[in-house]
Amino acid sequence: MIQTIRIGTLLRETVASPYRNLVTRPTGAAIRNRIQAAIADSDCHTALLDFSDIELLDLSCADEVVAKLLLDEGGERGVRFVVLSGLREDQHEAIEHVLTTHRLAVAAMPGGEHPAPRLLGWVTADARAAFAFLCERGALLAAELAGALDWPAARAEAALEALAVHRLVQTDGDRYQPLPIG
Amino acid sequence: MTRVIEVPATFDDRSFEQFAAAFGQWPPEEKILIDARGAQWASPFGLLAMLTAGQALAEARRERPLFTIPTSDEVKRYWARAGFFKYAAELFELHGKLPKATASGPSDVLLDVTPVRATEDVHEVVEKISQGASRILHGELGLEMKATLRFSMALSEACQNIVEHAGTSGWVAVQAYTFRRRLGRRVVVIAVSDAGIGFRRSLESTHAKRFGDRWGDGAALEAALIQGVSRFRDPGRGQGLAFIKRFLDQWNGKISIRSGTARLAIVPPWDEDVPLSDHLPFFPGAQVQIIIPSQDAETR
Numbered sequence: 009m010i011q012t013i014r015i016g017t018l019l020r021e022t023v024a025s026p027y028r029n030l031v032t033r034p035t036g037a038a039i040r041n042r043i044q045a046a047i048a049d050s051d052c053h054t055a056l057l058d059f060s061d062i063e064l065l066d067l068s069c070a071d072e073v074v075a076k077l078l079l080d081e082g083g084e085r086g087v088r089f090v091v092l093s094g095l096r097e098d099q100h101e102a103i104e105h106v107l108t109t110h111r112l113a114v115a116a117m118p119g120g121e122h123p124a125p126r127l128l129g130w131v132t133a134d135a136r137a138a139f140a141f142l143c144e145r146g147a148l149l150a151a152e153l154a155g156a157l158d159w160p161a162a163r164a165e166a167a168l169e170a171l172a173v174h175r176l177v178q179t180d181g182d183r184y185q186p187l188p189i190g
Numbered sequence: 191m192t193r194v195i196e197v198p199a200t201f202d203d204r205s206f207e208q209f210a211a212a213f214g215q216w217p218p219e220e221k222i223l224i225d226a227r228g229a230q231w232a233s234p235f236g237l238l239a240m241l242t243a244g245q246a247l248a249e250a251r252r253e254r255p256l257f258t259i260p261t262s263d264e265v266k267r268y269w270a271r272a273g274f275f276k277y278a279a280e281l282f283e284l285h286g287k288l289p290k291a292t293a294s295g296p297s298d299v300l301l302d303v304t305p306v307r308a309t310e311d312v313h314e315v316v317e318k319i320s321q322g323a324s325r326i327l328h329g330e331l332g333l334e335m336k337a338t339l340r341f342s343m344a345l346s347e348a349c350q351n352i353v354e355h356a357g358t359s360g361w362v363a364v365q366a367y368t369f370r371r372r373l374g375r376r377v378v379v380i381a382v383s384d385a386g387i388g389f390r391r392s393l394e395s396t397h398a399k400r401f402g403d404r405w406g407d408g409a410a411l412e413a414a415l416i417q418g419v420s421r422f423r424d425p426g427r428g429q430g431l432a433f434i435k436r437f438l439d440q441w442n443g444k445i446s447i448r449s450g451t452a453r454l455a456i457v458p459p460w461d462e463d464v465p466l467s468d469h470l471p472f473f474p475g476a477q478v479q480i481i482i483p484s485q486d487a488e489t490r
Contacts, residue, residue: 029316031346032309033354064316064339066346067433071426098339105433109425 010091010188011052015073016061018042028063036072043077053089054187056117060094070102078112081175089175089187092128093117104128113174115139115187125186127176134159135174138167139186142177147185192256193218195243197226201236203446203479209239211471217250224282229260234363234381235479237274237303241361244281246385246474249358257282263289272363273302300326300378301364308359312349315362316342326366330376331484333441340437341378341482347430348382348478355421356386356475373460373483380480388476389414389449396421407450408468415447415454434480441482449476458483 107129154164171177195212198205260266324338352360369377390410398405413419420428446455453467
């Protein structure tokens with residue numbers, strides 16, 4: 009089950025004004041608190057943060073809303089997944105910048121110039137390739153990825169494990185499956 | 191005794207040093223008179239420097255300073271339309287005839303002089319600038335449309351530095367004009383200034399030890415602008431200036447920060463500024479200037 013959280017709605021409720029610009033750390037922290045409260049009240053295992061109503065996202069807010077949310081929601085593997093949607097190119101850039109600094113990553117839904125799901129932040133080239141393959145082909149075993157990409161088994165397993173640690177794929181026994189974002 | 195501080199005829203970031211030096215010891219003991227009668231032109235940086243001086247004197251509980259307004263009708267009208275006198279009247283005892291209030295600022299003023307006191311002000315600044323930024327940046331300067339949003343991000347981060355680090359309020363102004371002397375092209379200039387604690391004091395408790403004897407205003411500016419450090423230990427902090435630098439590198443822009451007795455600039459090829467100037471006359475707080483030039487056909 010996926011819980012969609014509209015960031016624009018949270019922003020309007022939080023700052024009590026018609027602003028569509030998500031700027032400043034205090035605003036970002038307030039939005040993050042609202043997101044965490046919404047997640048805590050839900051049984052869904054994936055939270056889809058919808059940025060489509062947001063005009064500007066500055067670095068401070070990207071750090072407070074996305075990076076700190078991932079840091080807080082991290083920890084025990086397999087509890088909660090976070091996916092972003094409705095991002096524009098400059099918002100991609102801001103989120104990519106702050107997540108790279110923290111060595112974090114998040115998956116973003118297709119949109120705009122990007123017809124396929126993509127990863128934002130800090131992941132290895134192998135993990136990116138594995139993520140793209142997984143999104144295209146669906147659930148698979150590490151051995152299947154290794155065969156398809158002509159990688160040694162250990163390399164495929166390391167790439168998929170890196171995705172799992174960053175909570176960018178779901179695991180079911182030995183199988184890795186994409187988040188429901190395609 | 192009254193100390194007369196003459197406003198340079200052309201008041202920008204370069205002639206600012208003459209203005210700062212005229213105060214002598216800070217805060218000055220004497221009553222201050224800022225004499226702008228001979229002023230012919232002031233950049234946003236110059237306008238904010240005068241307000242910052244007035245604010246710093248008020249915060250140092252010095253006698254309310256005097257201010258003589260420019261003799262030139264054209265200059266005082268321009269300063270009035272940029273919003274300068276609205277705030278100068280709160281800080282100075284103004285002498286001279288003020289022009290009648292005008293409904294709106296000149297078209298090349300993207301953001302008139304605006305106080306930054308709290309987070310809400312940063313929201314206001316970003317809202318206001320988004321209305322005119324694309325007209326100037328895309329229409330006049332030839333930057334890509336996406337540069338408009340990056341510009342607003344840079345502005346937001348620069349203003350937040352005041353709220354988060356200065357320990358007092360500050361000012362921001364954004365203007366477009368032709369940079370004849372140094373570049374011969376249209377530019378957009380963001381000026382942000384505060385009368386707060388400055389970069390050295392802001393970073394001292396967390397970073398001074400690492401620098402040892404080298405620690406001072408210049409080292410603090412280097413730490414913030416070049417190394418991207420912040421007084422907070424959170425690795426997510428200090429990214430604002432790093433982003434601004436990256437944005438400016440892409441658009442051949444320039445950033446300079448003056449704080450205390452030092453000034454550090456990231457100098458683009460079109461300018462001949464000195465990257466680091468130390469042992470300058472003391473001036474309170476921090477003054478940031480960001481310049482984005484129009485793009486030539488090669489860059490576009």
